[in-house]
Amino acid sequence: MYESLPTITATRTDATVRTANRRGSAWLLAMLLIPAIFFSAANAEYGDVVINEVSEEAGMRPVVFPHWFHRIRFRCKVCHADLGFKFEAGGNDITMLKIIDGEYCGACHNGNIAWSVENCNLCHSGKPGTKTQVHESTLQKLVSPVKR
Amino acid sequence: MRSTQLSISCLSLTLLLAWAAPALAESGAETYRTKCIQCHGTGVLNAPKLGVAADWVERTKKGKAVLTRNAINGINQMPPKGGSLQLSGAEIEAVVVYMLAQLPGDGAAAKAKPVSTAAKTAKADSAAAAPKRVAEVAKPKPKPSAKKPKPRGKPVNTFNRLMRPPSQRNLPPTRDGIHDASSVETAALQHPKEAFGPMPKSNSGNRVDWVAALSKGIIDPRFDLEDDTKKPIVLDLNIVREVKGSMPDVVYPHKQHTEWLDCSNCHPSIFIPKKGANNISMASILLGQQCGVCHGRVAFPVSECRKCHSKNKSKVAKK
Missing domain, CATH: 3.90.10.10 (Cytochrome C3)
Structure with a gap:
């Protein structure tokens, strides 16, 4: 039944979870044994998300989203329930068009609640070449380069 | 199109200057006194000081147009329009002209200069229009290129590669390795340490105990985008x-x-x-x-x- 759901929601259904449980231990062990040779010298803040799904292809720097800055001002619920941000870096298909239309970041970054989209480089501030990922996450630190 | 307009306006400005200079200088002077003086009068954040030739030598070489553009867009530690976003391009230009005219022995400098304005004033003035942006932009940032973290050994072989020494925690955006430090705007982003200062500490993550910070009222994040009176329905189970x-x-x-x-x-x-x-x-x-x-x-x-x-x-x- 779950298998018939669209992929995007299926990422966190129980079907996947159960699969992960079954194979989790083996995976974990295997992954921890992979030499962690891909560590960057980054000292990012815990939870900083780099989003580079379309930015660099379009000639802009990747976006850095600082979770810490936003959670001082808003509870998780505002973005993750009301605005519909999925709990997954790169899982949201965010484009400037949607932002200008008031979706995603544009719900606040409209010159009303927060500064507006003409301040391109305040968001597009990532080091060129940085991939979409959650910095300092367990996956990034322990399991290594799955998302790179 | 835009650049044509700009050149035309620059040209007409230059022509106008001959006889309209006093009026223009006056409005530039006025803006300087109310806005720019807070940084450019004191030299805070490395702002070039008014009338101090040494601060301006390199800058005047760029020409007035570039200096005006930089002042409008922000440069180094200077936020866009110095944080006074209500100023028009023409007003910024007037300030640039005024500030250049104050340089010793070079009242005629047709070159320009950056400008800025006082973040503090801006905070008060435009808080209603763009509260969050000003708050961010106005934060003084550490010098971008002054200190680089010294290169460390291979992370794999260092003692507990996952445990950062205190000197490597909560780094400013310009030094955290994921921001482009060469981007001027990166320096305008808030420094995590500044935000975390009053918050309870923890031993992991952001090194901040978020739950305690919330329960003690040190932070008060909104539960609703528009309505700041809405509170969560807490389930104690x-x-x-x-x-x-x-x-x-x-x-x-x-x-x-x-x-x-x-x-x-x-x-x-x-x-x-x-x-x-x-x-x-x-x-x-x-x-x-x-x-x-x-x-x-x-x-x-x-x-x-x-x-x-x-x-x-x-x-x-x-x-």
Whole structure:
């Protein structure tokens, strides 16, 4: 039944979870044994998300989203329930068009609640070449380069 | 198109200057006195000081147009329009002209200069229009290129590569390795340490105890985008999960979670709201599923075993 759901929601259904449980231990062990040779010298803040799904292809720097800055001002619920941000870096298909239309970041970054989209480089501030990922996450630190 | 307009306006400005100079200089002077003086009068944040030739030597070489553009867009530590976003381009230009005219022995300098304005004034003036932006932009930032973290040995071979020394924690955006330090705007972003100063500390994650900061009222994040009076409906219900093996049982507190989250964030997509329906394992959590969707990414990481595994098995019968 779950298998018939669209992929995007299926990422966190129980079907996947159960699969992960079954194979989790083996995976974990295997992954921890992979030499962690891909560590960057980054000292990012815990939870900083780099989003580079379309930015660099379009000639802009990747976006850095600082979770810490936003959670001082808003509870998780505002973005993750009301605005519909999925709990997954790169899982949201965010484009400037949607932002200008008031979706995603544009719900606040409209010159009303927060500064507006003409301040391109305040968001597009990532080091060129940085991939979409959650910095300092367990996956990034322990399991290594799955998302790179 | 825009550049044509700009050149035309520059040209006409130059022509006008001959006879309109006094009026223009006056408005430039006025703006300087009310806005720019706070940085350019004091030299704070390395702002070139008014009338100090040494500060201006390199800058005047760029020409007035470039200086005006930089002043409008922001440069180095100077935020766009010095933080006074209500100023028009023409007003900025007037200030540039005024400031250049104050240089010793070079009243005629047709070159320009950056300008800026006082972040503080801007904060007050335009707070209503763009509160958050000003707050961010106005933060003084550390010098971007002054100090670089000294290169360390290969991370793999350093003592506990996952444990950063205090000097490597909560670094400013210009030094954190994921921001482009060469971008002027990066320097305008807030420094985490500045925000975390008053908050309770913790030993992991952001090195800040978010739950304590919230419960003590040190931070007051909104629960609704528009309405700051809306408060979460907190559910005070602990779920005890018996754990196989020797670890203490897990006590899951709905209370702290519902302070931040909506029920729909977890139910039913991540956890089926029914006792015994969820088979949770550390393996899947470490892989970023179940509790690991947040814990290990944003919420306190899984290294804090005892924050969840908090109910000692030898004590008190479980519910």
